[in-house]
Amino acid sequence: MKTFGYTIQNDRQIDFDAADKKLYRYVAEKEPDINLCIFCGTCTATCSAAEFKNMSFRKISLFLRRGLTENLKREIESCMFCGKCTLVCPRGINTRNIIFNIRKGIEEYEF
Amino acid sequence: MIEEGKEKVWKDYQKEIAEDNYFYARSCIRQNFFPGSEVAFLRILKELGKNLFDDPRHTTCTGIAYHSDIVPFDTTMTVVARHFALMTEAGLKNFVPSCITSFGIYTEVLELWRHHPEIEQKIKENLLKATGRTFEKPENLAHSSDIIYKFRNEIANKSKYRLVNKETGKPLRVVEHIGCHYSKMFPEKGVGGAEYPLVLTGMVQAWGGEVIDYPERRQCCGFGFRQYIVQANRGYSVACSKKKFESMAPYKPDLILTNCPGCPYFLDRWQYVVSEMEGVTYGENNGGIPVFTYEELAGMVLGYNPWDLGLQLHQVPVEPVLDKIGVQYKKEDKYKGVNGKDLGRPESPSCLKI
Numbered sequence: 001m002k003t004f005g006y007t008i009q010n011d012r013q014i015d016f017d018a019a020d021k022k023l024y025r026y027v028a029e030k031e032p033d034i035n036l037c038i039f040c041g042t043c044t045a046t047c048s049a050a051e052f053k054n055m056s057f058r059k060i061s062l063f064l065r066r067g068l069t070e071n072l073k074r075e076i077e078s079c080m081f082c083g084k085c086t087l088v089c090p091r092g093i094n095t096r097n098i099i100f101n102i103r104k105g106i107e108e109y110e111f
Numbered sequence: 112m113i114e115e116g117k118e119k120v121w122k123d124y125q126k127e128i129a130e131d132n133y134f135y136a137r138s139c140i141r142q143n144f145f146p147g148s149e150v151a152f153l154r155i156l157k158e159l160g161k162n163l164f165d166d167p168r169h170t171t172c173t174g175i176a177y178h179s180d181i182v183p184f185d186t187t188m189t190v191v192a193r194h195f196a197l198m199t200e201a202g203l204k205n206f207v208p209s210c211i212t213s214f215g216i217y218t219e220v221l222e223l224w225r226h227h228p229e230i231e232q233k234i235k236e237n238l239l240k241a242t243g244r245t246f247e248k249p250e251n252l253a254h255s256s257d258i259i260y261k262f263r264n265e266i267a268n269k270s271k272y273r274l275v276n277k278e279t280g281k282p283l284r285v286v287e288h289i290g291c292h293y294s295k296m297f298p299e300k301g302v303g304g305a306e307y308p309l310v311l312t313g314m315v316q317a318w319g320g321e322v323i324d325y326p327e328r329r330q331c332c333g334f335g336f337r338q339y340i341v342q343a344n345r346g347y348s349v350a351c352s353k354k355k356f357e358s359m360a361p362y363k364p365d366l367i368l369t370n371c372p373g374c375p376y377f378l379d380r381w382q383y384v385v386s387e388m389e390g391v392t393y394g395e396n397n398g399g400i401p402v403f404t405y406e407e408l409a410g411m412v413l414g415y416n417p418w419d420l421g422l423q424l425h426q427v428p429v430e431p432v433l434d435k436i437g438v439q440y441k442k443e444d445k446y447k448g449v450n451g452k453d454l455g456r457p458e459s460p461s462c463l464k465i
Contacts, residue, residue, distance in 0.1 A: 002387040002461075005342045009350040 019067030026105040031098050036091040043085035053078035117307045124304035128261045129205035129251040133163045134198040138210030139171045141372040147421020151410040164201045174212035178336040191220045192238040196246035206249035211371035214254040215292030256370035256405050260310045263317040271414030274320030277437035282321040283365040287311035290371025318412050327358035334373030352381040360393040366432050367402040378402045383426045386463040397464040399427030428465050
């Protein structure tokens with residue numbers, strides 16, 4: 001195989017029909033407030049882990065809805081459960097509980 | 112595709128295309144990519160008895176540099192104003208660019224001047240100071256594919272071949288691909304609008320072919336100026352074309368028809384690149400899907416010699432299409448120059464069958 005000084009980027013199109021939503025449904029059942037998220041990013045702005053790692057609750061929430069569970073597993077490992085994101089959420093969502101349930105769901109479904 | 116619905120959409124997006132007396136603005140890159148196309152356009156219009164002026168003083172429209180953030184828009188507008196001045200000097204009022212990028216640039220400039228006459232006035236002054244020229248805006252601006260579309264039935268009447276498989280009698284299956292700057296920026300300036308442009312579809316149907324509707328039909332070919340100009344970014348460009356190939360391949364198209372300078376080049380060459388980098392081909396028997404410009408296709412149905420049309424410059428060989436239609440041509444002349452001298456053979460790809 002030849003190389004021409006560049007690589008062919010993989011398509012990042014998300015097929016919502018094919019997306020695996022079972023983790024999202026699992027978390028939404030335990031913490032229905034996840035549906036109130038407006039993706040404002042206040043949680044990410046205040047996150048202690050985000051200072052040092054590539055942690056973003058906003059991104060996690062987005063990955064969850066899109067069924068991108070592979071990316072989710074890696075992201076969520078940085079959370080220290082300090083709960084600052086829950087304190088600042090303008091929609092009053094228990095983000096800490098959502099992360100807790102995502103971890104439980106990942107274990108349950110063995111992602 | 113629901114034809115009835117699209118016919119209604121197409122009726123809402125009809126543009127006026129001048130009948131005769133054209134000022135032809137050549138493309139910088141087409142003359143290098145597929146040089147036979149513009150020659151074929153001139154020949155077709157001559158045979159249709161149309162008056163066309165091909166001005167050797169014409170220059171680039173600066174479109175590629177403008178879209179790559181290299182040339183400021185004031186410069187682009189002044190260069191465009193000079194082109195209009197050349198048209199005015201030739202006593203013509205119908206401007207016909209060969210390039211889709213140029214068509215987009217001219218349309219954008221005219222639209223900007225329509226909304227901001229003070230900018231037009233400033234550019235007039237700039238041009239006068241720089242070159243001593245004055246200009247009138249064109250009365251009609253149509254891309255050269257619009258002109259071929261306008262005369263598609265006349266070409267069909269004169270045609271020697273139809274886009275029909277001579278063995279099966281079935282119409283050839285054609286993927287039509289419109290350049291983004293043809294109607295995605297100003298949908299009302301393209302025949303049929305942006306979603307389902309009629310310009311190439313009309314040609315294919317008039318000449319006997321069948322148009323394929325496939326999921327990524329309106330996806331860009333990936334040329335995208337900055338995507339291609341920077342070598343490290345070319346992966347984005349290939350990825351766009353690859354997405355289209357993967358989407359169209361299950362429909363088994365016989366050929367791809369394009370109306371932009373970049374699209375035929377990249378849809379043609381990227382098939383080679385994908386085959387070399389990933390070992391994947393999209394045509395029949397490990398071959399590619401041949402890509403044509405509309406002038407090449409028009410010339411082919413009119414019975415022009417394929418090698419005069421420059422079809423030997425395609426990376427994906429066009430012979431399967433010629434054979435399906437039953438075009439008479441000499442295989443041995445493929446790599447001969449105009450003087451009959453053998454020009455040698457290009458190196459064969461390792462995966463793509465030629």
